Amino acid sequence: MLLIPCPDCGVRPENEFQCLGEAVTSRPEPATLDDAQWAGYIHERANRRGQHVERWWHFACCGMIFALSRDTLTHAVSANAQDAWR
Secondary structure, rough: OOOEEEOOEEEEEEEEEEEEEEOOOOOOOOOOOOHHHHHHHHOOOOOOOEEEEEEOOOOOOOOEEEEEEOOOOOEEEEEEEEEEEE
């Protein structure tokens, strides 16, 4: 089981969290996109292998959403990123 370090609660099991996807994806202005471009933003991700930053939601406890740096091949968590909010 993946152990995730919550900035508020400490290290907790992954079943207390929900992954919200890549944290580096910036949201475009919907009015400037056609339907196909908007669908691409919503559904298509690079799904690359290796180190990247994800957003995680600690729904089962403190409710915090935070960024986490994780290797998708080894699942090794290297550090919490700086942004976190409730």
